[in-house]
Amino acid sequence: MPETRSFRLGVAGPVGTGKSSLIATICRELADELRLGVITNDIYTDEDARLLRSAGVLDPDRIRAVETGACPHTAIRDDVTPNLIAVEDLERDFAPLDVVLVESGGDNLTATFSPALVDAQIFVLDVAGGGDVARKGGPGIARADLLVVNKTDLAPYVEVDVDRMVKDAEAARDGKPVLALSRKDPASVAKLKEWVRHMTAQVSTGDHTPVDPGPMAPHSHVGEDGSVITHVHTH
Amino acid sequence: MGTAELVALMLADGRLPTGGHTQSAGLEPAVRAGLGADGKQLHEVQTYARDRLRTVTRVDAAVAVVARHVILTGRPPEPPPSRVDWSAPGSPSREPWSPNHNPNSRLDATAEQAKPGGLGSGLGSGLEVVERAWAARVSSQVVREAVRRQGRLLLRLAGRVWPGVGEYLPPDGEIARPIVLGVVAAVTGLSAEQLARVVAYDDAQTVVSASLKLLPVDPAEAATWLAALHDDIEKLVADVAPLTDVDKIPANAAPLIDIHAQNHVTERMRLFHA
Numbered sequence: 454m455p456e457t458r459s460f461r462l463g464v465a466g467p468v469g470t471g472k473s474s475l476i477a478t479i480c481r482e483l484a485d486e487l488r489l490g491v492i493t494n495d496i497y498t499d500e501d502a503r504l505l506r507s508a509g510v511l512d513p514d515r516i517r518a519v520e521t522g523a524c525p526h527t528a529i530r531d532d533v534t535p536n537l538i539a540v541e542d543l544e545r546d547f548a549p550l551d552v553v554l555v556e557s558g559g560d561n562l563t564a565t566f567s568p569a570l571v572d573a574q575i576f577v578l579d580v581a582g583g584g585d586v587a588r589k590g591g592p593g594i595a596r597a598d599l600l601v602v603n604k605t606d607l608a609p610y611v612e613v614d615v616d617r618m619v620k621d622a623e624a625a626r627d628g629k630p631v632l633a634l635s636r637k638d639p640a641s642v643a644k645l646k647e648w649v650r651h652m653t654a655q656v657s658t659g660d661h662t663p664v665d666p667g668p669m670a671p672h673s674h675v676g677e678d679g680s681v682i683t684h685v686h687t688h
Numbered sequence: 689m690g691t692a693e694l695v696a697l698m699l700a701d702g703r704l705p706t707g708g709h710t711q712s713a714g715l716e717p718a719v720r721a722g723l724g725a726d727g728k729q730l731h732e733v734q735t736y737a738r739d740r741l742r743t744v745t746r747v748d749a750a751v752a753v754v755a756r757h758v759i760l761t762g763r764p765p766e767p768p769p770s771r772v773d774w775s776a777p778g779s780p781s782r783e784p785w786s787p788n789h790n791p792n793s794r795l796d797a798t799a800e801q802a803k804p805g806g807l808g809s810g811l812g813s814g815l816e817v818v819e820r821a822w823a824a825r826v827s828s829q830v831v832r833e834a835v836r837r838q839g840r841l842l843l844r845l846a847g848r849v850w851p852g853v854g855e856y857l858p859p860d861g862e863i864a865r866p867i868v869l870g871v872v873a874a875v876t877g878l879s880a881e882q883l884a885r886v887v888a889y890d891d892a893q894t895v896v897s898a899s900l901k902l903l904p905v906d907p908a909e910a911a912t913w914l915a916a917l918h919d920d921i922e923k924l925v926a927d928v929a930p931l932t933d934v935d936k937i938p939a940n941a942a943p944l945i946d947i948h949a950q951n952h953v954t955e956r957m958r959l960f961h962a
């Protein structure tokens with residue numbers, strides 16, 4: 454591994470759930486202690502890169518956009534080469550970086566990062582998408598390194614029970630962490646910071662083994678005896 | 689290693705992970721400039737692909753063929769005799785583009801070649817001469833950058849799949865894609881015809897499939913356009929496959945494509961890299 458290799462952290466999740474905002478929060482909170490870079494995968498505009506640049510949380514040169522030809526899913530999964538090159542160039546140009554955050558273009562629930570691109574990934578849902586999304590599951594929900602249930606401040610307005618949503622998510626995740634987050638709730642932001650710090654340390658010491666959430670959702674069918682069998686295909 | 693035929697199929701397959709999904713072969717800015725008339729003139733997509741086959745793609749295919757030849761014969765080509773000293777300070781024809789005008793001028797070809805990982809950084813195989821011949825024929829600096837970026841993406845993959853490629857090209861070099869394809873062809877045993885056909889087909893297919901994202905096109909209709917371009921593709925193959933000499937690489941250009949490309953990089957709303 455070259456010395457300039459950073460911890461590459463993917464941020465995926467459906468459109469508008471708050472991926473860019475979460476990255477901005479991480480930058481704002483951690484730019485003093487970690488050397489950061491950002492790659493955005495905009496679907497149609499350079500809006501995300503712009504938003505992050507104008508947020509003033511990071512040197513604008515450290516934020517780069519990669520076009521995805523309307524294939525945000527492909528760009529983080531089937532053909533990661535353009536992203537990989539962007540990450541490596543950023544690592545080279547600003548060596549050494551501690552963390553490079555890669556924002557996915559915001560696809561559907563099945564889009565997850567290939568382990569060829571990132572070391573760990575955060576999957577972002579929001580309460581406004583509906584309280585039952587976490588229960589519906591999907592590869593990112595079930596197996597991303599961290600699942601964020603975002604915009605909890607909006608829960609009362611969209612009639613979502615956050616605790617319930619978090620419990621559903623935890624049930625789908627086999628003990629992996631779930632974080633109820635709102636940028637208006639400093640305690641939740643502190644937890645996010647702590648997770649990023651912890652992961653950065655783990656990856657840099659080689660204690661973290663990347664897990665691939667995979668493109669296939671765990672799914673259920675009814676067994677011969679009428680019981681429900683939930684599993685993930687490994688082939 | 690598979691047969692040459694299968695290698696050609698792999699190279700022509702858009703699913704090969706080399707960033708093909710980020711490319712429209714200039715169709716996106718052309719559509720923005722009015723090509724297809726918002727869906728009222730869809731056949732213009734086919735015409736556009738044909739125009740490319742007759743101009744820029746012909747050059748790319750010829751460059752690939754000559755690069756392949758250089759590797760196979762192991763003889764570095766004679767650099768073309770310099771008829772003018774292009775870099776002579778004060779040379780009148782050079783004046784408006786002189787790097788002395790602006791030390792950061794992105795049109796400075798010398799600076800381009802000196803890039804780390806680029807071919808200028810010391811390759812003995814004679815491919816620099818071919819790369820320079822290619823660069824001289826591509827007047828848009830934006831297009832040169834995009835084609836070199838695509839070359840780097842392909843090289844990255846090719847170096848792993850066909851390790852022999854690494855003997856001729858530096859890992860991760862920003863090298864024009866036709867040069868990289870030429871080397872892959874030499875290493876894997878593709879004929880000049882197969883190579884030229886891959887270059888031509890790939891370009892036409894890039895245009896046609898990008899049209900599905902940019903215009904209201906029926907995918908089956910798009911495939912029909914592609915099939916209708918076969919004669920043009922074979923004409924290109926017949927023309928460029930026999931080439932062995934750098935000086936004989938055609939210099940067809942399509943200035944409007946260059947202008948579109950230059951506009952595209954400053955565009956805020958775009959799906960495709962180029």
Ligand SMILES: Nc1nc2c(ncn2[C@@H]2O[C@H](COP(=O)(O)OP(=O)(O)OP(=O)(O)O)[C@@H](O)[C@H]2O)c(=O)[nH]1
Pocket residue numbers: 467468469470471472473474475501558559603604605606607634635636637
């Ligand atoms: N109320 C509230 N709004 C939030 C929060 N986080 C993000 N938002 C808002 O949600 C909207 C979408 O946020 P983004 O960060 O752009 O979401 P995204 O996932 O990056 O969106 P795409 O990149 O388009 O997929 C914006 O209007 C944000 O201001 C939050 O914690 N609370």
Ligand SMILES: [Mg+2]
Pocket residue numbers: 472473474501556559
């Ligand atoms: Mg975003």
